[in-house]
Amino acid sequence: MSKDYYQILGIEKSASKDDIKKAFYKLAHKYHPDKKGGDEKKFKEASEAYQVLSDDKKRSQYDTHGRVFEGGADGGGGFGGFEGFGGFDPRDFQGFDFGNLGDIFGEFFSGQGGGSRSRRGRDISIEITIPFAESIFGGERKILITKNATCGSCNGTGAKSGTKQKKCAACNGQGKLHETKRSFMGVFTSVRECDACGGTGTVPEEKCSSCHGHGVYRKQEEVVVRIPVGIENGQMIRLAGAGEAMPHGASGDLYIKVSIISDAVFSREGNNLTMKLSIRLSEALLGSEHSIKTPDGIITVKIPEGVSIGEILRVRGKGVPITPGKRGDLLIKLEIKLPGKLSRKARSIAEELKNEGL
Numbered sequence: 001m002s003k004d005y006y007q008i009l010g011i012e013k014s015a016s017k018d019d020i021k022k023a024f025y026k027l028a029h030k031y032h033p034d035k036k037g038g039d040e041k042k043f044k045e046a047s048e049a050y051q052v053l054s055d056d057k058k059r060s061q062y063d064t065h066g067r068v069f070e071g072g073a074d075g076g077g078g079f080g081g082f083e084g085f086g087g088f089d090p091r092d093f094q095g096f097d098f099g100n101l102g103d104i105f106g107e108f109f110s111g112q113g114g115g116s117r118s119r120r121g122r123d124i125s126i127e128i129t130i131p132f133a134e135s136i137f138g139g140e141r142k143i144l145i146t147k148n149a150t151c152g153s154c155n156g157t158g159a160k161s162g163t164k165q166k167k168c169a170a171c172n173g174q175g176k177l178h179e180t181k182r183s184f185m186g187v188f189t190s191v192r193e194c195d196a197c198g199g200t201g202t203v204p205e206e207k208c209s210s211c212h213g214h215g216v217y218r219k220q221e222e223v224v225v226r227i228p229v230g231i232e233n234g235q236m237i238r239l240a241g242a243g244e245a246m247p248h249g250a251s252g253d254l255y256i257k258v259s260i261i262s263d264a265v266f267s268r269e270g271n272n273l274t275m276k277l278s279i280r281l282s283e284a285l286l287g288s289e290h291s292i293k294t295p296d297g298i299i300t301v302k303i304p305e306g307v308s309i310g311e312i313l314r315v316r317g318k319g320v321p322i323t324p325g326k327r328g329d330l331l332i333k334l335e336i337k338l339p340g341k342l343s344r345k346a347r348s349i350a351e352e353l354k355n356e357g358l
Helices: 005-009 017-031 040-053 056-065 101-105 132-137 281-286 344-355
Strands: 124-130 139-150 165-167 176-183 186-193 202-204 216-227 236-239 254-260 267-269 272-280 288-294 297-303 312-315 321-323 330-337
Touching (some): 005 017, 005 040, 017 040, 040 056, 124 139, 132 254, 216 236
Antiparallel strands (some): 139 216, 176 186, 236 254, 267 272, 288 297, 312 330
16 A cells, blocks of 8 residues: 555645655654654654655656656565665755754764764852842852862863873874764764864873863862842852863853841842831820831931821832942831730820820
8 A cells, every 4th residue: 555655744745845854854853763752663654755755756756656666676666765865965954943953863964963062061050148138238259169170280281281282093183083873774974072182183292190181170169259239039140151161162150049048127029128117106196216227227217196007117218229329218117016004194194095086
């Protein structure tokens, strides 16, 4: 029974060559046998369909007769032997965003994702704890981390001071290694970075005694972390290039997660600071003044006459700095302490207030 190549690729008979390529790539990405969850049978079917439909002559024969006449192993009675992708070139996909094409075909096609990639060290993540006041006004911290750092003796070259580099014997100075592989699709050449020289094509004539030729070594390093003004709990600070060093490559990044110690008096609401202030009943009735110790000094707050429970006083410009010269506000929620037991004199005064309708 003749196979329906259009159905296999999931396309219409009027599909263009680009549509055929896209459909094949999608299925190859999904069913490649070297990929976890791949399906070799479906991958072969998709490859067979692509070889026929991507070739104008074969497609014309298939559309007319439902088969391709090539005099192959089946005596010309069908598909003329599967010998590869029949003109498939990964470069034809330039301009399309298909994800990790190189991850699938990199080991089969020379120079198409199988070559060297940019070398980069590992990122490091740590956590620091800072007091509430430092989160408001910022600051600076010095921390010690242990990591792979660039060797100071050879500046990362791996060579002993005063010596030269020589051509890498493993790759003959090319920085790449070519490997031939056989698969059910045929014979393919892949290219990978040379491990001996890290893709540079050269190695030290004499190795550095500090890093033993690696260009990096494990050490404890002090890092200065600047805490930005107004940072919030759980935010991350990124220091580019402060992570693990990589021989013949870029260093990773350092990520610092900031945890803030809660304050006994103040909390934060956006760019405002909030607090509670307990006052006596007489202060609520007659007004008063209170000295309050804030994160940036002592201020005097005037309590107006006749305030009520839960009323909020706003002190402008005493909150979280936003921009130079601009800050949020300090919000003070008033709590009125009511006496649990009245003296005879206080009771008499309260009775008088009651009689006056207060």
